[in-house]
Amino acid sequence: MSVSAMLLVFIKTILVVSVFLIHVMYVQYFERKVIGHMQSRMGPMRVGWHGLLQPIADSIKLFFKEDIIPSAADRPIFYIAPIIGVIAGVSSVAVIPLWENFSIANLNVGILYILALSSIASYSVILGGWASNSKYSFLGGLRSSAQVISYEIAMGLSLVGVMMMAGSANLNDIVKAQANGWFIVPQIIAFVVFFISALAETNRVPFDLPEAETELVSGFATEYSGMRWALFFMAEYAGMFVMSGLAATCFLGGWSGPQIPFMGTMSGLIWFLMKLYMFIFIYFWIRATLPRYRYDQLMGLGWKIFIPLALLNIVITGLVKIL
Amino acid sequence: MPGTYIPTNYLPVAIIMVFAALVGLGAVVAGILVRPRRPYLQKLIAYESGNPPVGEPRYRFSVKFYIIAMLFVVFDVEAVFLYPWAVAYDKLGIFGFVEMMLFIFILLIGYIYVWKKGAFVWE
Amino acid sequence: MTLPQLFFLYFAVSMTGLSLLVVTRRNPVHSVLWMLVLFLHIAALYLFLNAEFLAAIQIIVYAGAILVLFLFVIMLLNLRREETERMFQDQWPVGAGIGVVLAVFFVVIVGKIAVLAPLGEYSIDAVQAEGHIMSIGKVLYTKFLLPFEIASLILLVAIIGAVVLAKKRI
Numbered sequence: 001m002s003v004s005a006m007l008l009v010f011i012k013t014i015l016v017v018s019v020f021l022i023h024v025m026y027v028q029y030f031e032r033k034v035i036g037h038m039q040s041r042m043g044p045m046r047v048g049w050h051g052l053l054q055p056i057a058d059s060i061k062l063f064f065k066e067d068i069i070p071s072a073a074d075r076p077i078f079y080i081a082p083i084i085g086v087i088a089g090v091s092s093v094a095v096i097p098l099w100e101n102f103s104i105a106n107l108n109v110g111i112l113y114i115l116a117l118s119s120i121a122s123y124s125v126i127l128g129g130w131a132s133n134s135k136y137s138f139l140g141g142l143r144s145s146a147q148v149i150s151y152e153i154a155m156g157l158s159l160v161g162v163m164m165m166a167g168s169a170n171l172n173d174i175v176k177a178q179a180n181g182w183f184i185v186p187q188i189i190a191f192v193v194f195f196i197s198a199l200a201e202t203n204r205v206p207f208d209l210p211e212a213e214t215e216l217v218s219g220f221a222t223e224y225s226g227m228r229w230a231l232f233f234m235a236e237y238a239g240m241f242v243m244s245g246l247a248a249t250c251f252l253g254g255w256s257g258p259q260i261p262f263m264g265t266m267s268g269l270i271w272f273l274m275k276l277y278m279f280i281f282i283y284f285w286i287r288a289t290l291p292r293y294r295y296d297q298l299m300g301l302g303w304k305i306f307i308p309l310a311l312l313n314i315v316i317t318g319l320v321k322i323l
Numbered sequence: 324m325p326g327t328y329i330p331t332n333y334l335p336v337a338i339i340m341v342f343a344a345l346v347g348l349g350a351v352v353a354g355i356l357v358r359p360r361r362p363y364l365q366k367l368i369a370y371e372s373g374n375p376p377v378g379e380p381r382y383r384f385s386v387k388f389y390i391i392a393m394l395f396v397v398f399d400v401e402a403v404f405l406y407p408w409a410v411a412y413d414k415l416g417i418f419g420f421v422e423m424m425l426f427i428f429i430l431l432i433g434y435i436y437v438w439k440k441g442a443f444v445w446e
Numbered sequence: 447m448t449l450p451q452l453f454f455l456y457f458a459v460s461m462t463g464l465s466l467l468v469v470t471r472r473n474p475v476h477s478v479l480w481m482l483v484l485f486l487h488i489a490a491l492y493l494f495l496n497a498e499f500l501a502a503i504q505i506i507v508y509a510g511a512i513l514v515l516f517l518f519v520i521m522l523l524n525l526r527r528e529e530t531e532r533m534f535q536d537q538w539p540v541g542a543g544i545g546v547v548l549a550v551f552f553v554v555i556v557g558k559i560a561v562l563a564p565l566g567e568y569s570i571d572a573v574q575a576e577g578h579i580m581s582i583g584k585v586l587y588t589k590f591l592l593p594f595e596i597a598s599l600i601l602l603v604a605i606i607g608a609v610v611l612a613k614k615r616i
Contacts, residue, residue, distance in 0.1 A: 001331045013338045021346065066359045067351070071367040077479065083347040090343035094336055105335040108577040112406060112502035113336075119510025123482065126517060130475060134369035134376070139384075142521070146388050149395040149514060156402040156506075163409035169579055222370055226358065227351045296445035299391070303443040307398070307434075311427060314405065318420045321412065328570055329450050330493040386612055389522065392515040393608035397601050399511040403503050404597065411583025419587050422595065429598040433605035440609045 013094075013104050020093050024237045025055045031284050038288040065226035070132060073223065077131035082228050085124030085235030092117045092242040097172050099255045099268030110171040111159050114246060115152070118201060122148040124235060125203075129220035140219025143209055143295060150302040151200040151207075157310035158193040161317045162250045171246075175254035184251040186320070189313040191251045193306050195279075198243035200302065202236060205287040209295055244279035248272060390442050401430055450494065457491045472533060474520045478513060485509040496570050499578045 029044065029051065036043025044051030069078060095110040097103040107113055122145050129141015163169050165186065166177035174183075184191050200207040209219075221232050248254055252275045255268030263270060293301070369376045408415070408423055437443070447455070464484040471477040485508045492501035573581050586594055 001329075001334070006334065009335055010338055013335045014342060017339055017342055063350075063354050064358050066361065067354070068362070068366060070369050071364075072369055074473070074475070077475065079351075080479070083344060086347040087340055087343045090346070091336065091339045094339050104339060105332060107332065107336075107498070108579060109498050109502045112499070112506065112579075116502050116505035116510065119506055119514075120482075122510070122514065126514070127475070127479070130521065132369070135371065137369075142384055142388060145514060145517075146391050149511070150391060152510070153395065153398045153402055156399075157405065160402070160405045160409045163406065164412045167410060167413050168577070169406065169410055170577070217370065217372075227354055231347050231350060299445055300443055303394075304438065311431075314409075315424065315427070318412070318423070322417050322420055327450055328494060328496050329453065330496070330498070333493055333498075384522070386522075389515075389518050390608060390612045392511075392518045393612070394605065396507075396511040396515055397604050397608070399507055401598075401601060403507055404594070407499065407579050407583035408587055410577070410579045411587065414580075414584055415587050422587060422591060425595060426598045429595075429602055430605070433602040437605055437609055442609055442612075 016098070016104055017090065017093070020090070020238075020241070021234075024234055024241060025059065027237055027241070027280060028058075028233075029055050030280070031287075034281065034284040035288045038285070059230075062227055062230045067228060068223075068225045070134065070223050072133040074131040074133065077127050079228075081124050081128035081131055082224065082231035082235070083124075084127070085121055086231050086238070088117045088121035088124065089235035089238030089242065093238070093245070095171055096242065096245040096249060097175055097254055098272055099265050101172060102265075103172060106170070106172055108168070108170050110174075111163065111169045111246075111250075114242060115156055115159075118155075118239070118242075119149075119152060121235065121239060122152075124232070125220050128224065128232065132220070132223035134223050136217045136222040137220050140222065144203060144220060147200055147203075147207065147209060147298060147302075150299055151197040151306070154193055154302055154306035154310050155197040155201060157307065158190040158197065158313065159250065160310070161187045161190040161313045164314070164317050164321065171249050171254070174250055175256055178253040178256060182251060182253045187251065187313070187317070189309055189316070191247075193310050193313070194251070195247060197302075197306060198247065199283070199286065200298070202239040202243055204236075204240065204283055206290040206293050207298055208292065209298060240280065240283060241276070244276050244283070245272075247279050248275035387442075387445060394437060394442065397433075398430075401426075453494055454491075457487055457494070461487050461491070470533075474523070475517070478517050478520060481516075482509055482513060485513065496573055497578060499582055 032054075033043040033051075044054040047053040047057045069075065092114050094104040095107050095113050097106075103110075125148070126141045126145040129137040129139075129144070132138070162174060162183055165183055166174040168174060168177070177183075199205075203209075221229055224232060249272075254275070255272040257267070257271035260267040260270055371377070404426065405423070408419065412419060461484060464480055464487065467480040468477045468484060471480065485504060489501040489504040489509075492498070492504055568581055568585075
């Protein structure tokens with residue numbers, strides 16, 4: 001690999017990630033607007049036209065907030081925990097194909113790469129909760145890690161069906177394998193299992209038990225403030241993007257779609273973003289609609305329903321492919 | 324043999340991880356100069372709904388969490404065996420299907436045992 | 447020294463250093479964190495051996511599952527007492543000395559007798575062409591069928607063992 005090729009990869013990566021981070025920043029504006037309108041409110045309106053500058057104002061506010069570190073905290077781990085989350089959340093985006101034959105890194109183990117990073121992300125939550133040395137944080141971290149690991153199995157097993165259909169774990173190949181029909185039709189069971197597990201994996205409503213305000217204040221993030229808290233927030237939203245992107249890629253054909261006139265290859269990007277934001281909208285919709293699960297129900301759902309369902313889906317897919 | 328191959332297609336992964344770490348670090352470090360720092364005792368104690376903290380925060384928790392972690396390891400390894408099988412499924416044919424059914428069946432016995440023992444029940 | 451060898455040197459040295467950090471930390475949770483870094487290095491080393499599937503599995507199974515189990519077990523312990531107690535027995539310098547001597551012997555002997563095995567049919571190019579997961583899948587479920595099925599029995603034992611152990615304690 002020549003130096004100029006490496007430089008090109010470098011620029012490409014930094015550019016895409018920067019754009020991604022802006023999306024992550026703005027999606028919370030989108031969330032507040034969507035939920036606001038669903039509850040007959042306007043959402044943010046004050047900063048800029050229809051509150052468009054709200055995320056920037058929020059960032060500036062967080063930047064100037066005092067950084068409180070509890071005296072009983074385990075400092076090194078307290079510092080590192082949110083950064084682990086950001087690394088895992090942001091770098092998962094590398095393998096998701098944005099348009100035809102374009103992803104930051106075209107890896108043969110694409111799906112496994114995302115699964116691996118999402119298992120690393122659980123450390124940020126459990127270690128953050130432990131390092132804070134507070135009861136709410138500790139319980140929040142503990143609950144969250146048990147939840148994340150339970151749903152990780154269901155998520156991995158549901159993607160096995162997709163890999164069987166495509167004969168590859170490379171996300172570019174998976175998109176190409178859907179040229180004759182999206183996998184959401186033959187893999188409908190896998191899709192339902194995947195989507196609900198993804199909600200639990202990213203700690204979103206109705207599975208946001210780690211931060212159940214009514215019982216655990218803010219869960220693992222109780223003792224975090226200012227920018228460090230914002231990093232947890234950023235990791236959560238980056239994870240939401242990655243899961244939506246993965247759902248769009250594995251079940252809705254990713255960037256594939258009819259050519260939009262005058263757009264060239266960017267047509268693929270537009271289709272991909274439309275599918276991605278549809279999933280993100282569903283995330284918000286669910287948040288505005290459903291109440292929170294109880295912890296025992298949550299664990300029961302993961303272990304007693306989703307894992308057998310995912311296994312059943314593998315058996316059915318195998319049978320159908322043989323016949 | 325080590326020392327003959329460089330995985331160049333993983334270069335972007337390394338770049339993105341370093342970049343993400345820098346963004347995370349930078350966001351915290353950059354603010355040091357501008358943000359206030361006025362710590363006092365009451366601010367630095369652990370939050371316990373306004374009351375002074377009582378007892379040890381990291382008390383012993385239910386052994387259930389330990390069982391879940393243990394089962395997670397086992398089922399994670401099972402899932403790992405499924406990934407290469409799924410990718411190579413077209414090449415393996417009906418033979419591959421039968422052997423994986425046997426594999427899943429044996430693990431299903433364990434799964435049913437665990438269920439009957441009540442490991443998935445949280446009281 | 448070529449560039450790939452330099453990378454290997456880096457991984458070898460830093461993995462040894464990280465392992466030392468794991469065993470010398472007073473706080474077990476810090477040990478776990480260093481172990482996480484160590485596992486990431488092992489995964490990266492697998493990448494340099496053209497075994498990307500193993501790299502992913504290293505993270506999913508070891509870093510994502512087994513280390514979480516460690517963390518849960520450590521959190522069940524009483525860390526306050528752990529931090530005040532003596533870390534090593536008195537004879538640790540002797541143990542360390544024997545370890546160093548053995549390491550030197552190992553390096554000398556392996557340098558003398560190591561013979562590289564003949565290359566198999568799965569060369570770097572062959573694995574690159576069809577992908578590492580596909581290569582493993584094709585071999586594991588045909589040639590190594592019996593070990594694979596035995597693995598399921600071992601996993602069954604592990605499941606039953608986990609529940610039996612925990613149930614006794616309740």
